[in-house]
Each structure stands twice: as C-alpha cells, then as structure tokens.
Amino acid sequence: MLGDSRKAQEVFHATLREAAMRAARGELPEEPFWLFRDARWRCLEATKSDLQPESVDLEERDVASEAESQIQRLDPMQLAIWISAAPDPQRSALALFYLDEFDYREILDIAELKLSELSRFLAKGRRQLQAWLNSKFPQQSKL
Amino acid sequence: MNPLSSMRRQRSLLECAPISARQTADRSMRAALSRADGSAEFADQQNFDRAVARLVRLIAIPAESAEWFSEKDLVPVAKRTWKSTLRNPAVLAISIAVAVIAGVFVFNFVSHLNDFPGSATARKLLGIAASTRPVMLDPVSAEAGTLSDLFFMKHGLEHYDVPAEFADFATIGCRVFEDDESRRIAQIWVSEKRMQFFLFPAERDSKTGAVQRFPGWRYVHQEGWTGAITEHSGVCFMAALRGGDKDLAPYLSQPKE
Numbered sequence: 001m002l003g004d005s006r007k008a009q010e011v012f013h014a015t016l017r018e019a020a021m022r023a024a025r026g027e028l029p030e031e032p033f034w035l036f037r038d039a040r041w042r043c044l045e046a047t048k049s050d051l052q053p054e055s056v057d058l059e060e061r062d063v064a065s066e067a068e069s070q071i072q073r074l075d076p077m078q079l080a081i082w083i084s085a086a087p088d089p090q091r092s093a094l095a096l097f098y099l100d101e102f103d104y105r106e107i108l109d110i111a112e113l114k115l116s117e118l119s120r121f122l123a124k125g126r127r128q129l130q131a132w133l134n135s136k137f138p139q140q141s142k143l
Numbered sequence: 144m145n146p147l148s149s150m151r152r153q154r155s156l157l158e159c160a161p162i163s164a165r166q167t168a169d170r171s172m173r174a175a176l177s178r179a180d181g182s183a184e185f186a187d188q189q190n191f192d193r194a195v196a197r198l199v200r201l202i203a204i205p206a207e208s209a210e211w212f213s214e215k216d217l218v219p220v221a222k223r224t225w226k227s228t229l230r231n232p233a234v235l236a237i238s239i240a241v242a243v244i245a246g247v248f249v250f251n252f253v254s255h256l257n258d259f260p261g262s263a264t265a266r267k268l269l270g271i272a273a274s275t276r277p278v279m280l281d282p283v284s285a286e287a288g289t290l291s292d293l294f295f296m297k298h299g300l301e302h303y304d305v306p307a308e309f310a311d312f313a314t315i316g317c318r319v320f321e322d323d324e325s326r327r328i329a330q331i332w333v334s335e336k337r338m339q340f341f342l343f344p345a346e347r348d349s350k351t352g353a354v355q356r357f358p359g360w361r362y363v364h365q366e367g368w369t370g371a372i373t374e375h376s377g378v379c380f381m382a383a384l385r386g387g388d389k390d391l392a393p394y395l396s397q398p399k400e
Binding site for chain 2: 068072074098122129
C-alpha cells in the first residue's frame with residue numbers, strides 16, 4: 001500500500017506499539033478490525049508528505065482472457081508500486097482485496113467504503129491494470 | 144428493492160467476488176456467484192484476480208515484520224468464554240426449554256411414582272368431593288357401616304361396604320351417581336371432620352377382566368384434599384377430607400404404604 005518497505009515497517013511497528021499500549025491500559029476495542037483500520041490511517045498519514053498521485057484518467061481496457069499469462073511475467077515489486085501509486089481510497093481497496101485475507105464486508109469495514117464504491121474501485125483497477133499490462137507486454141495479434 | 148437496483152447490487156457484488164474458492168457466508172454473494180456461474184466475463188475476472196493475488200503473495204515483506212505473522216492469524220478469533228456462551232440468546236432459549244421439559248418430566252415421574260390401580264378415578268372423585276354441597280345428597284342419619292345394605296337393596300351394588308375403621312361414623316347424607324365412564328359411585332357424607340366416603344368399582348385388566356388389586360391403604364392428593372383408598376372384593380373405598388395425610392392417618396388401622 002505504501003510501495004516503500006521502510007515506511008511500511010515504521011507503520012507496522014507504530015500500529016503494534018499503539019495496540020500494546022491500549023492492551024496495557026485495558027482499552028482494546030471489541031471489534032476485530034480496528035487494528036487494520038488504524039494501520040490504514042497510519043499509511044495514509046505516512047504518505048501525506050510524499051508526492052501524491054496525479055488525478056489523471058489512466059487508460060482502461062477490458063480484462064483479457066490472456067491476462068493471467070501477462071501477470072505472471074510481472075515482477076511482484078512492480079505490482080506493489082503500481083498499487084501504491086493509485087489514489088486513495090482506490091489504493092486501500094486494491095491492497096485489501098488482493099491481500100485475499102478479508103471478505104468484501106470486512107474490506108468495507110476497514111476501508112470505510114460503500115459496496116458501490118468498492119465495486120467501482122476494483123472494476124476500474126482491473127481495467128487500468130489490464131491497460132498497463134497491455135502496454136508493458138503487448139499481445140501478439142492472432143492469425 | 145426494484146429489479147434495476149437489485150441487478151446493480153448483484154453486479155457490484157460480482158466485482159468484489161472472493162478470489163479464493165473458500166465458502167462465503169454471505170447469502171447475497173452466494174446468490175450473485177451462482178447467477179454468474181458459467182459466464183466467460185466472470186471467469187476472466189476470477190482468473191485475473193487469482194493471478195494478481197498470487198503475485199501479491201510474492202511481494203517481499205520486511206523480515207522483521209514477517210516474523211510477527213509466521214504463526215499468527217491475521218484476524219485473531221475471539222475465544223468464547225463460558226459466560227458469553229451462556230449469554231447467547233439461542234443457548235439461553237434452548238437451556239430454558241430443556242429445563243422446562245426436564246421439570247415437567249420430573250413432575251410427571253414423581254406424581255406417578257405413587258400411582259396404583261384406580262388412582263386416576265380417586266383424584267377425580269376428590270374434585271367432586273371439593274364441589275359437593277350437603278343439599279346434593281339424600282339426608283340419611285345412620286352409621287356409615289349400615290349403608291351397605293341400602294346400596295345393595297336400593298341400587299343393586301354388591302360389596303359396597305364401608306371398612307371397619309370408618310363404619311361407626313354418623314352419616315349426614317348419601318347418594319349414588321354415575322361418573323363420566325358410567326361407573327356407579329356411592330358417596331357418603333359423615334359428620335366426623337366433614338369427611339366424605341366414596342365407593343367405586345376397582346380397576347380391571349382390559350384383557351382378562353381381572354380386578355387389579357393392591358394391598359393396604361394408599362393416598363392421593365388433589366386441590367388441598369387428601370384421600371385414603373383401599374380395595375376389597377373388587378370395590379374401592381376412599382375416605383376423603385380437606386387436609387393432609389396426617390389428618391387421615393389416625394383413622395387407618397394399617398400403616399401407610
């Protein structure tokens with residue numbers, strides 16, 4: 001989500017420190033996702049001073065049946081940077097969804113989104129990623 | 144929800160469809176997935192998502208942070224305590240229902256523990272004793288033991304004899320009536336403690352017709368009334384009064400069974 005492992009580590013440790021202090025005071029919230037919501041806000045805080053993604057209309061393409069092979073050719077860090085470059089809350093939606101640890105209701109809870117918003121961000125993200133993949137790994141036209 | 148917004152919601156749900164093939168607990172998501180099953184567009188989306196998720200898992204996590212997750216669940220499962228389990232409305236409702244059923248079962252078991260042939264009839268007659276008024280009986284001034292002849296001569300009731308323990312009591316009135324099973328019942332009211340006597344046919348075996356005998360005196364209780372019953376020659380005798388066993392016990396020659 002940050003595209004920077006040093007910052008990610010700082011956020012991670014700050015979140016754990018906060019959780020430990022709350023636990024020591026006996027003030028841990030009952031609901032299970034507060035830690036993730038807290039971590040997300042820390043990530044957003046941490047990137048506030050960074051260069052912000054420009055609000056530009058990226059090219060979009062329909063998800064292709066060959067996308068799987070295109071994604072396999074991608075370096076994991078390239079994908080991490082691509083996701084972290086997305087404007088929030090689309091970035092949070094993509095990061096939480098592709099982490100594949102939460103169902104959609106949990107993502108709505110953590111990212112404080114509505115279903116229609118999450119759905120729009122994911123659909124847009126797929127189409128933009130497909131366009132990027134097409135530009136990076138052009139498909140050979142079928143004979 | 145109108146059909147258009149329902150379709151829009153289903154489309155939204157499909158965009159958020161789970162990547163792994165894990166069972167989803169959300170009913171609306173399951174419905175949306177089953178409708179989209181077989182669609183080429185949705186299959187492409189799922190393949191796309193799975194490929195991205197696989198790649199995301201390969202993104203390097205700093206070693207210092209990674210060790211925190213090595214053996215820990217990302218979302219800790221709240222451990223249920225006994226208290227929280229007991230406070231669960233479903234568990235509470237089931238516990239109450241089981242307790243009530245058990246209570247009824249125990250009550251029935253205990254109340255039938257002292258049952259004997261004719262106890263059901265005796266309980267009904269205690270109900271009649273509670274509602275009987277002196278004017279309902281034919282006035283008779285005699286000793287209770289002498290009424291056997293009256294029952295035989297006037298009503299043809301054989302062996303409707305008052306036991307020796309109660310034979311000397313002075314009567315106020317008596318009557319013969321039929322109960323709801325057309326059995327002929329003799330009822331005697333005596334002055335002693337406003338006691339009432341009942342004589343009625345003993346229970347018989349439904350197959351053989353043989354009298355179901357029981358030895359000595361037995362007690363039944365109903366609505367604050369107590370009856371002491373004994374059987375002799377196929378006829379049951381019950382002495383009934385308002386009170387408890389201890390009020391009747393002094394009159395009985397044999398110990399209570």
